[in-house]
Amino acid sequence: MPTLVQPTGPAHTRILSVGAARGDLNVPNDDLVGPIDSSDEWIRQRTGIVQRRRASAEIGAVDLAVEAGAEAIARSGLDPSEIDGLIISTISNTVATPSMASLAAHRLGLTPAAAFDISAACAGYVYGVGQADALVRAGVCRNVLVIGSEKMSDMVDPTDRSISFLLGDGAGAVVVGASDHTGIGPTLWGSDGEKWDTIRMTHTFREVRDSPADVAWPTLRQDGQTVFRWAVWEMAKIARQTLEASGVRPDELAAFIPHQANMRIIDEFAKQLKLPETVAIARDIELQGNTSAASIPLAMHRLLADDPSLSGGLALQIGFGAGLVYGAQVVELP
Numbered sequence: 001m002p003t004l005v006q007p008t009g010p011a012h013t014r015i016l017s018v019g020a021a022r023g024d025l026n027v028p029n030d031d032l033v034g035p036i037d038s039s040d041e042w043i044r045q046r047t048g049i050v051q052r053r054r055a056s057a058e059i060g061a062v063d064l065a066v067e068a069g070a071e072a073i074a075r076s077g078l079d080p081s082e083i084d085g086l087i088i089s090t091i092s093n094t095v096a097t098p099s100m101a102s103l104a105a106h107r108l109g110l111t112p113a114a115a116f117d118i119s120a121a122c123a124g125y126v127y128g129v130g131q132a133d134a135l136v137r138a139g140v141c142r143n144v145l146v147i148g149s150e151k152m153s154d155m156v157d158p159t160d161r162s163i164s165f166l167l168g169d170g171a172g173a174v175v176v177g178a179s180d181h182t183g184i185g186p187t188l189w190g191s192d193g194e195k196w197d198t199i200r201m202t203h204t205f206r207e208v209r210d211s212p213a214d215v216a217w218p219t220l221r222q223d224g225q226t227v228f229r230w231a232v233w234e235m236a237k238i239a240r241q242t243l244e245a246s247g248v249r250p251d252e253l254a255a256f257i258p259h260q261a262n263m264r265i266i267d268e269f270a271k272q273l274k275l276p277e278t279v280a281i282a283r284d285i286e287l288q289g290n291t292s293a294a295s296i297p298l299a300m301h302r303l304l305a306d307d308p309s310l311s312g313g314l315a316l317q318i319g320f321g322a323g324l325v326y327g328a329q330v331v332e333l334p
Helices: 040-047 061-076 100-107 121-137 193-198 205-210 224-246 263-273 292-306
Strands: 012-022 025-028 051-054 085-089 114-118 143-151 169-179 188-191 199-201 220-222 255-258 314-321 325-332
Touching: 012 061, 012 121, 012 292, 012 325, 040 263, 051 169, 061 100, 061 143, 061 169, 061 292, 085 100, 085 121, 100 114, 100 143, 114 121, 121 143, 121 169, 121 188, 121 292, 121 314, 121 325, 143 292, 169 292, 188 224, 193 199, 193 224, 224 263, 224 314, 224 325, 255 263, 255 292, 292 314
Parallel strands: 085 114, 085 143, 255 314
Antiparallel strands: 012 169, 025 051, 143 169, 188 325, 199 220, 314 325
């Protein structure tokens, strides 16, 4: 019987670079409060959001992905031909098939790189980094571009008070490649499908197809209090477990980059983890809004732009959301 060859790769990986694309429109709270009978003060108090970035009608999630990916590639110093994997996390693709990644790979000059989408909502970027880390260390890919890209404004019902005012548009991207030291710690991920409907679509596409006159286009809804409690208490446990698995103490972190779901969740996280004042905490949600799979890399991009000295430090990143799915890892900042 012939002996199969199994590839092996480098022992370690790290994030080489980060790129971002933010929607071209600044949408302040006052632009949204009428249909939900609310106020700027109410939104700020409940979420910490002052404005969110959204994209014009002619700009799609794939356009944002390409823009963010191009910046990440340029900053990595790699030629596109050296990137042989592309993973896009998105719930904003406008078609069931083909994947957003296949089109983005073509536009970014990555052909014939492997390209595929994943659907893990707000945890999707972390899932993508975990997969990229494994692919490179297994020798399957040399370098992998990971993108979280969302046009959440396409999923908004402007009269909905549960989630619509939270959502923004954008894309964040990182390149994962070989390293001479550990730059990506263990990925802790999982799901709690019992609560899958706490963040959900209002209708299925089949319902729209079968009853177009009676069923409105599907938009997002959430059970806010359930999500808040789950995120604060259960995800704080996952964050602590991730630090322990990585061999890192809270005071050894340079930054904490959680999914930008709600400022109150972020602040409660920091309290639960007993993060010292020396740890920079990403609060990109204030000006960007919640961009689901794009939120963590967008927040990383802003942190590094505001304080380049964070580069080379360790960051705990954790995503959580629809599914309910979650993922976390400690990474070295590019």
